[in-house]
Amino acid sequence: MKSFLYVPEGSDFTIHNLPFGIFKGGDRIAACSRIGDVVIDLGMAVTTGIFDTLNLPQGIFENRYLNPFIALGKPQTGGVRLLLQSGLCEGGLLDNDIYRESGVFLPAEDVEMLLPLEIGDYTDFYSSREHATNVGIMFRDPANALLPNWLHLPVGYHGRASSIVVSGTDIKRPSGQTMPEGADKPLFGPTRQLDFELEMAFVIGRNTHMGSSISAHDAEHYIFGCMLFNDWSARDIQKWEYVPLGPFLAKNFASTVSPWIVTLEALDPFRVPGPVQEPAVLPYLEYEGNKNYDIHLTVEIENEAGLSKTVSNSNFKYMYWNMCQQLAHHTVNGCNVRVGDLMASGTISGPESGSYGSMLEICWKGTRPVVMPDGSERRFILDGDTVKMRGWCEKDGLRVGFGPCDGKILP
Numbered sequence: 001m002k003s004f005l006y007v008p009e010g011s012d013f014t015i016h017n018l019p020f021g022i023f024k025g026g027d028r029i030a031a032c033s034r035i036g037d038v039v040i041d042l043g044m045a046v047t048t049g050i051f052d053t054l055n056l057p058q059g060i061f062e063n064r065y066l067n068p069f070i071a072l073g074k075p076q077t078g079g080v081r082l083l084l085q086s087g088l089c090e091g092g093l094l095d096n097d098i099y100r101e102s103g104v105f106l107p108a109e110d111v112e113m114l115l116p117l118e119i120g121d122y123t124d125f126y127s128s129r130e131h132a133t134n135v136g137i138m139f140r141d142p143a144n145a146l147l148p149n150w151l152h153l154p155v156g157y158h159g160r161a162s163s164i165v166v167s168g169t170d171i172k173r174p175s176g177q178t179m180p181e182g183a184d185k186p187l188f189g190p191t192r193q194l195d196f197e198l199e200m201a202f203v204i205g206r207n208t209h210m211g212s213s214i215s216a217h218d219a220e221h222y223i224f225g226c227m228l229f230n231d232w233s234a235r236d237i238q239k240w241e242y243v244p245l246g247p248f249l250a251k252n253f254a255s256t257v258s259p260w261i262v263t264l265e266a267l268d269p270f271r272v273p274g275p276v277q278e279p280a281v282l283p284y285l286e287y288e289g290n291k292n293y294d295i296h297l298t299v300e301i302e303n304e305a306g307l308s309k310t311v312s313n314s315n316f317k318y319m320y321w322n323m324c325q326q327l328a329h330h331t332v333n334g335c336n337v338r339v340g341d342l343m344a345s346g347t348i349s350g351p352e353s354g355s356y357g358s359m360l361e362i363c364w365k366g367t368r369p370v371v372m373p374d375g376s377e378r379r380f381i382l383d384g385d386t387v388k389m390r391g392w393c394e395k396d397g398l399r400v401g402f403g404p405c406d407g408k409i410l411p
Protein backbone atom coordinates (compact mmCIF):
# COMPACT_ATOMS: atom_id res chain seq x y z
CA MET A 1 0.00 0.00 0.00
CA LYS A 2 1.47 3.35 -1.03
CA SER A 3 -0.19 6.74 -0.88
CA PHE A 4 0.00 9.35 -3.59
CA LEU A 5 0.58 11.83 -0.75
CA TYR A 6 4.10 12.19 0.63
CA VAL A 7 4.70 10.51 3.99
CA PRO A 8 8.01 11.58 5.59
CA GLU A 9 10.32 8.88 6.98
CA GLY A 10 9.41 8.16 10.61
CA SER A 11 5.98 9.81 10.38
CA ASP A 12 3.37 8.64 12.89
CA PHE A 13 0.75 9.00 10.18
CA THR A 14 1.30 6.36 7.51
CA ILE A 15 -1.37 4.87 5.25
CA HIS A 16 -1.65 2.07 7.86
CA ASN A 17 -2.74 4.45 10.62
CA LEU A 18 -5.44 6.96 9.57
CA PRO A 19 -6.51 8.07 13.07
CA PHE A 20 -9.46 10.34 13.79
CA GLY A 21 -9.47 13.83 15.29
CA ILE A 22 -11.19 17.21 15.27
CA PHE A 23 -9.48 20.20 13.64
CA LYS A 24 -10.08 23.93 13.58
CA GLY A 25 -8.98 25.91 10.53
CA GLY A 26 -10.23 29.50 10.37
CA ASP A 27 -13.92 29.30 11.33
CA ARG A 28 -14.25 25.69 10.28
CA ILE A 29 -14.39 22.84 12.80
CA ALA A 30 -14.79 19.27 11.53
CA ALA A 31 -13.72 15.67 11.92
CA CYS A 32 -10.49 14.76 10.21
CA SER A 33 -7.87 12.13 9.62
CA ARG A 34 -4.22 12.52 8.78
CA ILE A 35 -1.56 11.13 6.48
CA GLY A 36 2.03 12.40 6.60
CA ASP A 37 1.83 16.15 7.15
CA VAL A 38 -1.62 16.45 5.56
CA VAL A 39 -4.89 16.68 7.49
CA ILE A 40 -7.88 15.24 5.65
CA ASP A 41 -11.11 17.18 6.20
CA LEU A 42 -13.64 14.33 6.36
CA GLY A 43 -16.56 16.74 5.95
CA MET A 44 -15.10 17.76 2.58
CA ALA A 45 -14.00 14.22 1.69
CA VAL A 46 -17.58 12.94 2.04
CA THR A 47 -18.64 15.26 -0.82
CA THR A 48 -16.41 13.27 -3.21
CA GLY A 49 -18.70 10.26 -2.79
CA ILE A 50 -15.92 8.13 -1.31
CA PHE A 51 -18.11 6.97 1.62
CA ASP A 52 -21.42 6.64 -0.28
CA THR A 53 -21.68 2.87 0.23
CA LEU A 54 -21.77 3.38 4.02
CA ASN A 55 -24.95 5.52 4.05
CA LEU A 56 -23.52 7.82 6.72
CA PRO A 57 -25.93 10.27 8.39
CA GLN A 58 -25.90 13.76 6.85
CA GLY A 59 -23.38 16.06 8.55
CA ILE A 60 -21.80 13.32 10.67
CA PHE A 61 -18.35 14.92 10.27
CA GLU A 62 -19.59 18.46 11.00
CA ASN A 63 -19.60 18.19 14.77
CA ARG A 64 -17.43 19.70 17.48
CA TYR A 65 -16.74 16.23 18.90
CA LEU A 66 -16.27 12.75 17.42
CA ASN A 67 -18.85 11.16 19.76
CA PRO A 68 -21.72 11.00 17.19
CA PHE A 69 -19.36 9.46 14.62
CA ILE A 70 -17.95 6.91 17.07
CA ALA A 71 -21.50 6.00 18.14
CA LEU A 72 -22.24 4.80 14.57
CA GLY A 73 -20.35 1.64 15.47
CA LYS A 74 -17.39 -0.18 14.00
CA PRO A 75 -19.01 -1.37 10.75
CA GLN A 76 -19.33 2.29 9.69
CA THR A 77 -16.32 3.89 11.43
CA GLY A 78 -14.06 1.05 10.32
CA GLY A 79 -15.58 1.35 6.85
CA VAL A 80 -14.65 5.04 6.70
CA ARG A 81 -11.07 4.20 7.59
CA LEU A 82 -10.79 1.41 4.98
CA LEU A 83 -12.40 3.46 2.20
CA LEU A 84 -10.11 6.37 3.06
CA GLN A 85 -7.15 4.02 2.95
CA SER A 86 -7.93 2.78 -0.55
CA GLY A 87 -8.89 6.28 -1.69
CA LEU A 88 -5.50 7.63 -0.59
CA CYS A 89 -3.52 4.95 -2.43
CA GLU A 90 -1.88 5.72 -5.75
CA GLY A 91 -4.66 5.55 -8.34
CA GLY A 92 -7.33 5.67 -5.59
CA LEU A 93 -10.49 7.75 -5.72
CA LEU A 94 -8.88 10.79 -4.08
CA ASP A 95 -5.79 10.63 -6.35
CA ASN A 96 -7.23 13.32 -8.59
CA ASP A 97 -6.05 16.88 -9.17
CA ILE A 98 -9.55 18.28 -8.68
CA TYR A 99 -9.40 17.35 -4.99
CA ARG A 100 -6.01 19.00 -4.45
CA GLU A 101 -7.62 22.43 -4.42
CA SER A 102 -11.04 21.51 -3.07
CA GLY A 103 -10.24 21.78 0.65
CA VAL A 104 -10.11 18.02 1.29
CA PHE A 105 -6.38 18.19 2.06
CA LEU A 106 -4.96 20.77 4.46
CA PRO A 107 -1.36 21.29 5.61
CA ALA A 108 -1.21 20.04 9.22
CA GLU A 109 0.69 23.19 10.24
CA ASP A 110 -2.25 25.37 9.16
CA VAL A 111 -4.81 23.80 11.50
CA GLU A 112 -5.27 23.55 15.24
CA MET A 113 -6.13 20.18 16.72
CA LEU A 114 -8.92 20.28 19.32
CA LEU A 115 -9.90 17.88 22.10
CA PRO A 116 -11.73 15.31 19.92
CA LEU A 117 -14.05 13.83 22.54
CA GLU A 118 -16.82 14.99 24.79
CA ILE A 119 -15.62 12.93 27.74
CA GLY A 120 -18.44 11.98 30.05
CA ASP A 121 -16.47 9.91 32.53
CA TYR A 122 -12.81 9.19 33.05
CA THR A 123 -11.40 6.24 34.99
CA ASP A 124 -7.75 5.68 35.82
CA PHE A 125 -6.40 2.20 36.46
CA TYR A 126 -3.19 1.15 38.20
CA SER A 127 -2.31 -1.80 35.98
CA SER A 128 1.47 -1.79 35.62
CA ARG A 129 2.94 -4.33 38.01
CA GLU A 130 6.34 -2.63 37.90
CA HIS A 131 4.81 0.76 38.77
CA ALA A 132 2.66 -0.61 41.60
CA THR A 133 5.69 -2.52 42.94
CA ASN A 134 7.96 0.55 42.80
CA VAL A 135 5.40 2.68 44.63
CA GLY A 136 4.88 -0.09 47.19
CA ILE A 137 8.63 -0.36 47.83
CA MET A 138 9.06 3.41 48.20
CA PHE A 139 6.06 4.09 50.42
CA ARG A 140 5.29 0.83 52.22
CA ASP A 141 7.02 -2.45 52.71
CA PRO A 142 9.61 -3.69 50.16
CA ALA A 143 8.83 -7.29 51.15
CA ASN A 144 5.09 -6.85 50.47
CA ALA A 145 5.15 -4.15 47.82
CA LEU A 146 1.91 -5.21 46.13
CA LEU A 147 -1.25 -4.92 48.22
CA PRO A 148 -3.22 -8.18 48.65
CA ASN A 149 -5.87 -7.32 46.02
CA TRP A 150 -3.47 -6.24 43.26
CA LEU A 151 -2.92 -9.60 41.51
CA HIS A 152 -6.65 -10.40 41.65
CA LEU A 153 -8.26 -7.29 40.14
CA PRO A 154 -7.31 -4.23 38.05
CA VAL A 155 -7.28 -1.54 40.75
CA GLY A 156 -8.69 1.81 39.61
CA TYR A 157 -10.38 5.04 40.68
CA HIS A 158 -12.83 7.48 39.11
CA GLY A 159 -11.04 10.58 37.85
CA ARG A 160 -12.21 13.97 36.65
CA ALA A 161 -13.26 14.44 32.99
CA SER A 162 -13.71 18.24 33.05
CA SER A 163 -9.96 18.98 33.26
CA ILE A 164 -8.77 16.70 30.45
CA VAL A 165 -7.13 18.92 27.84
CA VAL A 166 -5.57 18.37 24.43
CA SER A 167 -1.82 18.37 23.78
CA GLY A 168 -0.37 21.88 23.66
CA THR A 169 -2.58 23.28 26.42
CA ASP A 170 -0.57 25.01 29.17
CA ILE A 171 -1.08 23.71 32.71
CA LYS A 172 -1.08 26.03 35.74
CA ARG A 173 0.84 24.61 38.69
CA PRO A 174 -1.77 23.59 41.24
CA SER A 175 -1.80 24.73 44.85
CA GLY A 176 -3.03 22.65 47.72
CA GLN A 177 -2.61 21.34 51.21
CA THR A 178 0.46 19.34 52.15
CA MET A 179 2.00 17.97 55.32
CA PRO A 180 5.79 18.25 54.96
CA GLU A 181 7.86 15.64 56.76
CA GLY A 182 8.45 16.71 60.36
CA ALA A 183 5.83 19.49 60.27
CA ASP A 184 3.16 19.61 62.99
CA LYS A 185 0.47 21.24 60.87
CA PRO A 186 -0.42 21.30 57.16
CA LEU A 187 0.76 24.03 54.76
CA PHE A 188 -1.03 25.59 51.81
CA GLY A 189 0.81 26.59 48.63
CA PRO A 190 1.92 25.60 45.14
CA THR A 191 2.88 21.94 44.84
CA ARG A 192 6.64 21.33 45.05
CA GLN A 193 6.36 17.82 43.66
CA LEU A 194 4.63 18.14 40.30
CA ASP A 195 4.93 14.89 38.35
CA PHE A 196 3.74 13.32 35.11
CA GLU A 197 2.36 9.81 34.65
CA LEU A 198 3.03 8.10 31.32
CA GLU A 199 -0.20 6.34 30.37
CA MET A 200 -2.31 5.13 27.45
CA ALA A 201 -6.06 5.71 27.42
CA PHE A 202 -8.78 3.88 25.53
CA VAL A 203 -12.01 5.37 24.22
CA ILE A 204 -15.37 3.69 24.78
CA GLY A 205 -17.13 3.15 21.44
CA ARG A 206 -20.53 1.77 22.51
CA ASN A 207 -23.07 2.57 25.21
CA THR A 208 -24.19 -0.08 27.64
CA HIS A 209 -27.21 -0.28 29.90
CA MET A 210 -26.96 0.02 33.64
CA GLY A 211 -27.14 -3.47 35.10
CA SER A 212 -25.35 -5.11 32.18
CA SER A 213 -21.71 -6.17 31.99
CA ILE A 214 -19.12 -6.42 29.23
CA SER A 215 -17.24 -9.71 29.17
CA ALA A 216 -13.48 -9.76 28.68
CA HIS A 217 -14.19 -11.79 25.55
CA ASP A 218 -16.44 -9.07 24.00
CA ALA A 219 -14.59 -6.03 25.35
CA GLU A 220 -12.80 -5.12 22.12
CA HIS A 221 -16.14 -4.45 20.44
CA TYR A 222 -16.62 -1.63 22.95
CA ILE A 223 -13.19 -0.03 22.47
CA PHE A 224 -12.93 2.50 19.62
CA GLY A 225 -9.24 3.33 19.92
CA CYS A 226 -6.37 4.66 21.99
CA MET A 227 -4.61 7.93 22.84
CA LEU A 228 -1.52 8.96 24.79
CA PHE A 229 -2.36 10.21 28.25
CA ASN A 230 -0.43 12.25 30.84
CA ASP A 231 -2.07 11.98 34.25
CA TRP A 232 -0.42 15.02 35.88
CA SER A 233 0.05 14.41 39.61
CA ALA A 234 1.04 16.54 42.61
CA ARG A 235 2.85 14.04 44.83
CA ASP A 236 3.03 16.13 48.01
CA ILE A 237 -0.71 16.87 47.85
CA GLN A 238 -1.41 13.21 47.03
CA LYS A 239 0.63 11.91 49.97
CA TRP A 240 -1.37 13.95 52.51
CA GLU A 241 -4.87 13.67 51.05
CA TYR A 242 -5.15 10.12 49.70
CA VAL A 243 -6.04 8.28 52.92
CA PRO A 244 -8.51 6.58 52.99
CA LEU A 245 -10.37 7.29 49.72
CA GLY A 246 -7.52 7.66 47.20
CA PRO A 247 -6.48 10.41 44.77
CA PHE A 248 -8.46 13.66 44.70
CA LEU A 249 -6.99 17.18 44.20
CA ALA A 250 -3.54 15.76 43.48
CA LYS A 251 -4.92 14.49 40.18
CA ASN A 252 -8.02 16.40 39.14
CA PHE A 253 -6.39 19.72 38.15
CA ALA A 254 -5.32 18.47 34.69
CA SER A 255 -4.69 15.52 32.40
CA THR A 256 -3.29 15.87 28.86
CA VAL A 257 -4.28 13.69 25.87
CA SER A 258 -2.88 13.45 22.35
CA PRO A 259 -5.28 14.85 19.71
CA TRP A 260 -5.55 11.72 17.56
CA ILE A 261 -7.53 8.58 18.33
CA VAL A 262 -5.68 5.63 16.82
CA THR A 263 -8.22 2.87 16.12
CA LEU A 264 -7.89 -0.66 17.49
CA GLU A 265 -7.91 -1.81 13.85
CA ALA A 266 -4.74 0.21 13.15
CA LEU A 267 -3.11 -1.29 16.25
CA ASP A 268 -4.07 -4.86 15.33
CA PRO A 269 -0.73 -5.84 13.69
CA PHE A 270 1.09 -4.94 16.90
CA ARG A 271 -0.64 -7.34 19.29
CA VAL A 272 1.61 -9.31 21.63
CA PRO A 273 0.99 -11.75 24.48
CA GLY A 274 0.60 -10.27 27.94
CA PRO A 275 2.49 -11.39 31.03
CA VAL A 276 1.54 -14.70 32.63
CA GLN A 277 -1.04 -14.01 35.32
CA GLU A 278 -0.29 -16.00 38.44
CA PRO A 279 -2.31 -16.60 40.61
CA ALA A 280 -5.02 -17.47 38.09
CA VAL A 281 -7.68 -14.78 37.71
CA LEU A 282 -11.38 -15.24 38.43
CA PRO A 283 -13.37 -16.50 35.42
CA TYR A 284 -14.82 -13.07 34.53
CA LEU A 285 -11.25 -11.79 34.00
CA GLU A 286 -10.12 -14.69 31.81
CA TYR A 287 -9.29 -13.88 28.20
CA GLU A 288 -7.95 -15.58 25.08
CA GLY A 289 -5.50 -14.38 22.47
CA ASN A 290 -3.04 -11.50 22.41
CA LYS A 291 -4.54 -8.51 24.21
CA ASN A 292 -1.39 -6.50 24.85
CA TYR A 293 0.09 -4.09 22.30
CA ASP A 294 3.72 -3.37 21.49
CA ILE A 295 3.68 0.43 21.65
CA HIS A 296 6.99 2.22 22.26
CA LEU A 297 6.60 5.13 24.65
CA THR A 298 8.96 7.98 25.50
CA VAL A 299 8.92 10.96 27.84
CA GLU A 300 11.07 14.02 27.32
CA ILE A 301 11.43 17.08 29.55
CA GLU A 302 12.16 20.32 27.69
CA ASN A 303 13.20 23.39 29.66
CA GLU A 304 12.26 27.01 28.95
CA ALA A 305 15.38 27.40 26.75
CA GLY A 306 14.34 24.46 24.55
CA LEU A 307 16.99 22.05 25.87
CA SER A 308 15.54 18.61 26.38
CA LYS A 309 16.30 15.28 27.95
CA THR A 310 14.60 11.93 27.40
CA VAL A 311 13.79 10.53 30.84
CA SER A 312 11.83 7.40 29.96
CA ASN A 313 11.70 4.70 27.29
CA SER A 314 8.80 2.41 28.15
CA ASN A 315 6.29 0.20 26.35
CA PHE A 316 2.55 -0.45 26.63
CA LYS A 317 3.24 -4.19 26.30
CA TYR A 318 4.41 -4.28 29.94
CA MET A 319 0.84 -3.88 31.28
CA TYR A 320 -0.18 -6.69 33.63
CA TRP A 321 -3.93 -6.11 33.26
CA ASN A 322 -5.02 -5.54 29.64
CA MET A 323 -7.77 -3.21 28.39
CA CYS A 324 -10.28 -6.05 28.00
CA GLN A 325 -9.81 -7.12 31.61
CA GLN A 326 -10.07 -3.51 32.78
CA LEU A 327 -13.36 -3.03 30.95
CA ALA A 328 -14.73 -6.37 32.14
CA HIS A 329 -13.86 -5.48 35.71
CA HIS A 330 -15.24 -1.94 35.42
CA THR A 331 -18.65 -3.23 34.32
CA VAL A 332 -18.89 -6.53 36.20
CA ASN A 333 -21.05 -4.85 38.86
CA GLY A 334 -23.46 -3.43 36.25
CA CYS A 335 -21.80 -0.01 35.89
CA ASN A 336 -22.77 1.37 32.47
CA VAL A 337 -20.30 3.03 30.09
CA ARG A 338 -20.97 5.65 27.43
CA VAL A 339 -19.45 6.57 24.07
CA GLY A 340 -16.53 8.92 24.67
CA ASP A 341 -15.71 7.73 28.17
CA LEU A 342 -11.97 7.51 28.69
CA MET A 343 -10.19 4.73 30.60
CA ALA A 344 -6.51 5.25 31.32
CA SER A 345 -4.02 2.48 31.99
CA GLY A 346 -2.21 3.86 35.00
CA THR A 347 1.47 4.76 34.92
CA ILE A 348 3.33 2.46 32.55
CA SER A 349 6.69 1.41 33.98
CA GLY A 350 8.88 -1.29 32.52
CA PRO A 351 11.32 -3.56 34.31
CA GLU A 352 14.46 -1.38 33.91
CA SER A 353 15.07 1.98 35.57
CA GLY A 354 15.19 3.72 32.14
CA SER A 355 11.62 2.59 31.52
CA TYR A 356 9.87 4.12 34.53
CA GLY A 357 6.80 6.25 33.79
CA SER A 358 6.92 8.94 36.51
CA MET A 359 9.52 11.23 38.09
CA LEU A 360 8.66 9.68 41.44
CA GLU A 361 10.16 6.40 40.20
CA ILE A 362 12.80 7.79 37.80
CA CYS A 363 14.35 9.85 40.63
CA TRP A 364 13.43 7.20 43.21
CA LYS A 365 11.72 9.53 45.71
CA GLY A 366 14.20 12.32 44.95
CA THR A 367 17.38 10.32 45.61
CA ARG A 368 18.54 10.07 41.95
CA PRO A 369 17.88 13.42 40.28
CA VAL A 370 17.78 13.78 36.49
CA VAL A 371 20.54 16.06 35.17
CA MET A 372 19.36 18.31 32.34
CA PRO A 373 21.64 19.36 29.43
CA ASP A 374 22.22 22.75 31.10
CA GLY A 375 23.44 21.03 34.29
CA SER A 376 20.33 21.79 36.33
CA GLU A 377 18.65 18.96 38.22
CA ARG A 378 15.10 17.73 38.17
CA ARG A 379 13.41 15.68 40.86
CA PHE A 380 10.01 16.89 39.74
CA ILE A 381 8.73 19.23 37.00
CA LEU A 382 9.61 22.94 37.25
CA ASP A 383 7.73 26.00 35.97
CA GLY A 384 8.57 26.54 32.30
CA ASP A 385 9.23 22.84 31.66
CA THR A 386 7.32 21.07 28.90
CA VAL A 387 6.67 17.34 29.28
CA LYS A 388 6.49 15.63 25.88
CA MET A 389 5.17 12.09 25.48
CA ARG A 390 5.38 10.10 22.26
CA GLY A 391 4.11 6.67 21.28
CA TRP A 392 4.48 4.52 18.18
CA CYS A 393 4.35 0.95 16.91
CA GLU A 394 6.83 -0.38 14.37
CA LYS A 395 6.98 -3.82 12.76
CA ASP A 396 7.91 -5.20 9.33
CA GLY A 397 8.11 -1.71 7.84
CA LEU A 398 4.70 -0.71 9.25
CA ARG A 399 4.63 2.31 11.50
CA VAL A 400 1.64 3.68 13.41
CA GLY A 401 2.01 6.54 15.90
CA PHE A 402 -0.03 8.78 18.12
CA GLY A 403 1.25 12.32 17.52
CA PRO A 404 2.24 14.63 20.39
CA CYS A 405 1.07 14.62 23.99
CA ASP A 406 2.70 17.80 25.31
CA GLY A 407 2.00 20.10 28.21
CA LYS A 408 3.93 23.11 29.60
CA ILE A 409 3.83 24.02 33.27
CA LEU A 410 3.16 27.69 34.10
CA PRO A 411 3.48 29.23 37.58
Ligand code: MN
Residues within 6 Å of the ligand: 124, 125, 197, 199, 231, 346, 347
Ligand atom coordinates in the same frame (compact mmCIF):
# COMPACT_ATOMS: atom_id res chain seq x y z
MN1 MN B 1 -2.54 7.73 36.88
